[in-house]
Amino acid sequence: MFAFKVARRYLLSNPSQTLLLIAGVALGVTVFIFITALIAGLAVRLTDQVTGNSAHVSLQPATRVARVLAGPDLPVESVALVSTFQRQQIRDWPMVIDLLRANPEVSAISPQISGSAFLVRSEAVAPVAVLGVEPQGIDAISRITPNIIEGDGDLGANGLLIGVRMAEELGLGAGQSVLLRTERGVERQLTVRGVFRTGLQSLDERVAFLSLQTARPLFDLPEGVTNIEVKLKDPQDARATARFLGEATGLRATPWQEKNVGLEDALKAQGQTGTMIQIFSLISIIIGVASALVLSAYRRRSEVGIMRAFGVPGGFILWVFLLQGLLIGLVGALIGCASGYGLCIWLESITRPDGTSILPIAPRQGGYAAALVLTTLGAVIASILPARSASKIDPLEAIQQ
Amino acid sequence: MTNVIEARGIEKVFHNGDEETRVLKGIDLTLGQGELAAMVGASGSGKSTLLSIIGLLLRPTAGTLSISGERVDDLSERMRARFRNQRLGFVFQFHHLLPDFTAMENVAFPAAAPGGGISRAMRTRARDLLARVGLEDRIDFPAARLSGGQKQRVAIARALMNRPDLIIADEPTGNLDRESADRVLDLMREVNREEGATFLICTHDDGVAARCGRRLTLSDGRLTSNVRDPGGFS
Numbered sequence: 001m002f003a004f005k006v007a008r009r010y011l012l013s014n015p016s017q018t019l020l021l022i023a024g025v026a027l028g029v030t031v032f033i034f035i036t037a038l039i040a041g042l043a044v045r046l047t048d049q050v051t052g053n054s055a056h057v058s059l060q061p062a063t064r065v066a067r068v069l070a071g072p073d074l075p076v077e078s079v080a081l082v083s084t085f086q087r088q089q090i091r092d093w094p095m096v097i098d099l100l101r102a103n104p105e106v107s108a109i110s111p112q113i114s115g116s117a118f119l120v121r122s123e124a125v126a127p128v129a130v131l132g133v134e135p136q137g138i139d140a141i142s143r144i145t146p147n148i149i150e151g152d153g154d155l156g157a158n159g160l161l162i163g164v165r166m167a168e169e170l171g172l173g174a175g176q177s178v179l180l181r182t183e184r185g186v187e188r189q190l191t192v193r194g195v196f197r198t199g200l201q202s203l204d205e206r207v208a209f210l211s212l213q214t215a216r217p218l219f220d221l222p223e224g225v226t227n228i229e230v231k232l233k234d235p236q237d238a239r240a241t242a243r244f245l246g247e248a249t250g251l252r253a254t255p256w257q258e259k260n261v262g263l264e265d266a267l268k269a270q271g272q273t274g275t276m277i278q279i280f281s282l283i284s285i286i287i288g289v290a291s292a293l294v295l296s297a298y299r300r301r302s303e304v305g306i307m308r309a310f311g312v313p314g315g316f317i318l319w320v321f322l323l324q325g326l327l328i329g330l331v332g333a334l335i336g337c338a339s340g341y342g343l344c345i346w347l348e349s350i351t352r353p354d355g356t357s358i359l360p361i362a363p364r365q366g367g368y369a370a371a372l373v374l375t376t377l378g379a380v381i382a383s384i385l386p387a388r389s390a391s392k393i394d395p396l397e398a399i400q401q
Numbered sequence: 402m403t404n405v406i407e408a409r410g411i412e413k414v415f416h417n418g419d420e421e422t423r424v425l426k427g428i429d430l431t432l433g434q435g436e437l438a439a440m441v442g443a444s445g446s447g448k449s450t451l452l453s454i455i456g457l458l459l460r461p462t463a464g465t466l467s468i469s470g471e472r473v474d475d476l477s478e479r480m481r482a483r484f485r486n487q488r489l490g491f492v493f494q495f496h497h498l499l500p501d502f503t504a505m506e507n508v509a510f511p512a513a514a515p516g517g518g519i520s521r522a523m524r525t526r527a528r529d530l531l532a533r534v535g536l537e538d539r540i541d542f543p544a545a546r547l548s549g550g551q552k553q554r555v556a557i558a559r560a561l562m563n564r565p566d567l568i569i570a571d572e573p574t575g576n577l578d579r580e581s582a583d584r585v586l587d588l589m590r591e592v593n594r595e596e597g598a599t600f601l602i603c604t605h606d607d608g609v610a611a612r613c614g615r616r617l618t619l620s621d622g623r624l625t626s627n628v629r630d631p632g633g634f635s
Contacts, residue, residue, distance in 0.1 A: 002518040013501040306497035309458060310559075311486025312514040313479075396458040399493055 003316055007323035010296065021292050022332045028285040029336020029375050030343060032278050033366040037344045039274035040365035041357075043267050047235055050263055051256050053142040053200055055110070055229035057242045058259075059096065059251040061088040089224030096228060096249050105241045108231035110140040113215040115226070119162075119208065120179040121170045128166065128208045130180070132215025141229045142203060144196050150174045151194035155211040159193035163204030167195045180208075182218050190214070278367075282378050285332075289325055290382035297321060297390040304390050305398020314391035321387030322380055329379025333372045340366055403469070405567050405599045406432035406455060411464035413450050413622075424450045426622040428464070432567075432615075437593040437600045439610035442619035449571060451619065452603045456489060456569045457481045469566045486515060490560030490598075494572035496552040498559075500545035504531055507544050508558045523562075530558035534588055550581030557588060561598065570602040574609055586612060 011018045090096060093111050100109050113132035118125050135155045138144050144161060145153035151174025153161065160180070162172065172178055172192050181187045190210065198204055216222055228251075232241055238255035246253035257264050297304070304317055344363035351357050413425040424447045432438055442448045453459035454466065457473060466474040473484060485491075498507045506519065508527040513519040519527075531540050534554040539547060547555065553573060560568045570589070574582035586609055592598050602613060610616050618626035 002513050002516075005518070006514075009501045302495075302497055303499050306491075306493070306499075307510070307514065308482070309456075309485065309491050310511040310514075311482040311484070311489075312511070313482060316514050396453055399458075399495075399497060 001319075003319035004323050006320045007327060010300070010320065011324055011327060017292070018328070021288065021328055022335065024288045025285050025328060025332025025375060025379065026336035026339060028281045028288075029333050029371050030340040032281045032371045032375075033337060033340025033368065034343055034361075035274050035277045035281075036367035036371070037340075037361050037363055037365055038359065039270055040367075041360040041362035042270060044362055044365075045360035046263060046267065050260055051235045053198060053203060054256060054259075055141050056232040056235050056238045056256050057230040057245060058254045059090070059228040059230065059245060059249060060226070060254070061090055062250060062252050087220060087226070089221055089226055090228065090251065091224040093225045093228060096251070099248060100228070100230060100245070103241070103245070105232050105234070105237055106230055107233045108137075108140040110134070110137050110229040111212070111225040111227075112229055113212060113219050113221055113226050115182060115215075115219045117180050117182045117208075117218070119166070119170060120181055121172060124170050126166055126169055127206065128162075128180075129206050130182070130215065130218070131207060131209050132212045132219070133209060135211050138209060141231060142198065144198070144209060145194075147196045147198050148194045149197050151192065153194055155193060155209065155214070156191075157211070158188070158190050158214060159210065160190040161194045161196060161209040162192060163207060164195055164197040165201070165205040166208070167192070169205075180210075180218065184220065186218050186220070188214075188218060282374055285329075285375055286378045286382040288382075289328055289379045290385060292328075293321055293324060293383050293386035294389075296324070297386040300390070301393055301398045304393045305395045308393060308395035309399060317393075318387045318391040321390050322383050325379045325381075325383025325387070326376060329376040329382075330372075332379070333375035336375070337366075337368045337371055340371070341368070403434045404431045404467075405434050405436070405469055406430060406601070407465075407467040407470075408455065409465045411451065411454060411461045411466065413447070413454065413459070414462045424622055425454075425461070428619075428622075428624050430617065430624060430627075432599065432601060435593065435597040435599055436615055437590060437613045438602065438615040438617055439613035440601060440603045440617045440619060441605070441607070441610045444605075446619040447622040448603050448619045452569055452571055452601065455567075455601065456491060457485050486511060487563055488566045490563070490565035490568040492553070492556050492560050492568065492570040492573045494575040496549075496556040496576075498544040498547075498552055498555055500543070503541045503543055504536060504547065504551075504555045504558075505540045507555055508562055511559060511562050527558070527562065530561055531555070533561075533592070534558045548581075550577055550584060553577060553581070553585050554588060557585065557592070561592065561596075565598075567599045567601065570600060572604055573602060574604070574606060582606075582609070 097109055097111060100106050110133055115130050117128050117130045119128050138153060138155065149164060155161065160178065167173065170178065174192055174194055177189055177191050179187055180190050232238060235256065238257060242253040242255040307317060341363055344361050344366055347359045347361050348357050348363055408428055408430040411425055411428040412423070415422045415424060428451060440448045440452065450459065454461050461474055465472065468488060476484060499510065505524065505527045508530055509519045509523045512523050528540055531537060534557055536551060536554055539551060544552065544555065574585050577585060589600055590612065593600055602609065604610055614629065616626070616628045617624060
């Protein structure tokens with residue numbers, strides 16, 4: 001294509017200006033990629049922090065609501081009342097577990113009996129959220145046994161695992177016994193088998209683990225469970241999977257996002273800020289390319305004029321300038337992608353003593369394809385105005401200048 | 402002899418706000434195939450305007466213009482551009498070569514740009530033309546590195562590239578020293594004689610006009626004199 005040859009020749013005729021222009025585009029793309037990778041990395045880190053030790057989808061019995069009763073023998077005002085005394089439970093939980101195991105999105109399942117209680121040791125009393133779990137599945141949702149700092153993770157018949165803060169509050173250690181009193185007044189003497197430190201205040205201060213079998217009599221649930229906690233391979237699929245599981249099981253399925261609306265809002269705001277920075281990067285690229293090509297079109301007025309005088313079609317001249325924009329955008333974007341990736345890899349390699357990166361950056365999520373396409377497209381768009389003005393140069397005016 | 406130019410009652414009026422300037426006041430002109438004609442006149446006489454109208458770079462306000470028997474004054478812009486490309490050649494006072502291209506590429510440009518590239522045939526023709534104007538050793542030279550006279554010779558070769566019906570030259574020697582000017586004029590006469598190319602040359606230089614086969618004199622927008630073989634050279 002001859003227009004391509006002319007465009008390339010024009011760009012090469014002033015290498016320093018072309019290099020500066022490409023460097024400007026590359027810099028804008030580097031910023032674009034850095035911001036995209038940083039926002040993605042930040043979202044992953046925050047999501048990991050929130051979902052790492054909690055369920056991605058929680059399944060609970062459907063909410064019972066009062067409903068109007070209808071029938072020929074009943075007055076219109078009759079309603080079925082909801083018993084608040086009867087504990088809600090999932091009776092057929094083994095079937096639900098089988099269904100969950102068949103789902104390829106699910107990575108871990110934990111049927112639980114959860115309830116409120118107090119731990120009493122002589123005069124000291126502490127409220128506690130009790131989680132009755134299958135002993136072999138204690139780490140399914142939260143990493144408890146790897147974080148045990150005293151004792152072990154064997155729950156046994158009357159065993160109890162508590163967090164380090166609660167242990168300090170009650171002066172408890174592994175091997176010591178403590179009285180657990182449920183919200184319904186059922187009491188049982190239990191033995192602390194282990195003390196864990198997860199680093200999460202909510203777990204370390206207020207949660208106690210015991211086995212499902214130990215929890216059943218305490219919460220008057222001889223068969224069922226109160227909830228089933230599910231981990232997914234990709235936490236971002238939680239909404240869709242929760243919807244599917246809710247429909248499949250008839251249970252109330254809550255994705256983690258609904259329990260962390262604040263985080264979702266923060267991630268959205270963060271994403272929007274990133275998008276704004278990306279848009280401004282693109283705008284600066286477009287302005288840079290457009291101004292350089294406007295100058296180029298002006299400088300080459302007489303050359304373009306002679307082409308027009310010789311009857312070279314306006315479309316050919318349009319292509320010459322559009323292709324210059326395309327080449328600048330494409331080369332600048334490719335260099336910018338490479339330098340952006342390099343920058344992200346370098347920043348990721350700067351780590352804290354514990355091995356985690358100081359900047360939560362995700363080099364593989366730099367939006368390279370978007371940067372390449374948007375920048376190239378932006379540069380072409382930027383060249384439309386100078387290309388159109390060049391293609392409309394009056395040959396007579398240009399020659400007489 | 403076939404007429405290459407047939408102009409009848411050409412008028413041109415320029416408007417500048419309410420002000421109206423009549424530059425051409427009814428020009429009748431014919432130029433035959435293979436003629437080498439000079440157009441002379443004082444500054445402001447309208448010769449450059451007439452040349453631009455004949456070169457289809459400007460539209461007349463009134464009158465009709467035919468080139469090689471084809472009415473061209475009422476063509477669309479696209480058709481005028483195509484006509485300029487295929488049927489006319491231009492040589493300007495300032496050569497207006499493309500400085501980033503070689504002599505050969507400059508010569509081939511009018512054929513290559515609409516055609517999508519320089520074909521083997523175009524390359525051969527461009528080389529032949531450069532040899533014709535005495536620049537066979539400058540074929541792959543960048544235009545920016547040629548001397549003024551060499552550039553003008555490249556411009557003549559470029560004007561001949563598409564084998565035009567008419568070559569319009571606006572002060573082709575005006576920017577050259579005497580020796581280079583003579584060589585350029587000799588070249589145009591040679592091309593005219595040997596290839597039968599028709600030239601219309603606009604000039605201030607009486608010496609140039611005297612060496613052309615015909616001398617057209619413009620004064621105050623009118624063709625006041627039309628002399629054949631003014632110097633007895635043709």
